[in-house]
Amino acid sequence: MNHLSPRHITLNLLLDDADEANGCLCFVPGSHHAGLLPNVPFDAPSGRSARMCRRAVAWQPVAVPVRAGQASIHLSHMLHGSGPNHSDRWRSAVVLNYMDAKTRVADDSGPLLRGVPWLPKGALVDGEHFPIVATAGLRS
Numbered sequence: 001m002n003h004l005s006p007r008h009i010t011l012n013l014l015l016d017d018a019d020e021a022n023g024c025l026c027f028v029p030g031s032h033h034a035g036l037l038p039n040v041p042f043d044a045p046s047g048r049s050a051r052m053c054r055r056a057v058a059w060q061p062v063a064v065p066v067r068a069g070q071a072s073i074h075l076s077h078m079l080h081g082s083g084p085n086h087s088d089r090w091r092s093a094v095v096l097n098y099m100d101a102k103t104r105v106a107d108d109s110g111p112l113l114r115g116v117p118w119l120p121k122g123a124l125v126d127g128e129h130f131p132i133v134a135t136a137g138l139r140s
Helices: 046-056
Strands: 008-014 025-027 071-075 080-082 093-099
Antiparallel strands (some): 008 093, 025 080
């Protein structure tokens, strides 16, 4: 597996219904085939992400409404994001990120997530904030 191969999947388990009114996730179909795109911080304002999406790819985002108790699963290379909540309803979810145990930091311009210690470029993504879930089948 080369360094450009996806080594990260996300499971987004909805605790509340999510639709376009309260900012459900949107995905850009086919974007996982585009290779690595310019970096946008995880918590960047949605407007910045949307502008980057329009410049980086020709596709249009597709809203994916999901009901409470349902989940979406996607690869890290799938361009995605959500807009603001324009409703009076909550939009909460449990987000689980699973990475290959050999995943390394590609961009060290800041911490991978808010509140998590900074890791240098090339370092393994590991430590107390990134626990190993399973070791079966790991290769050196």
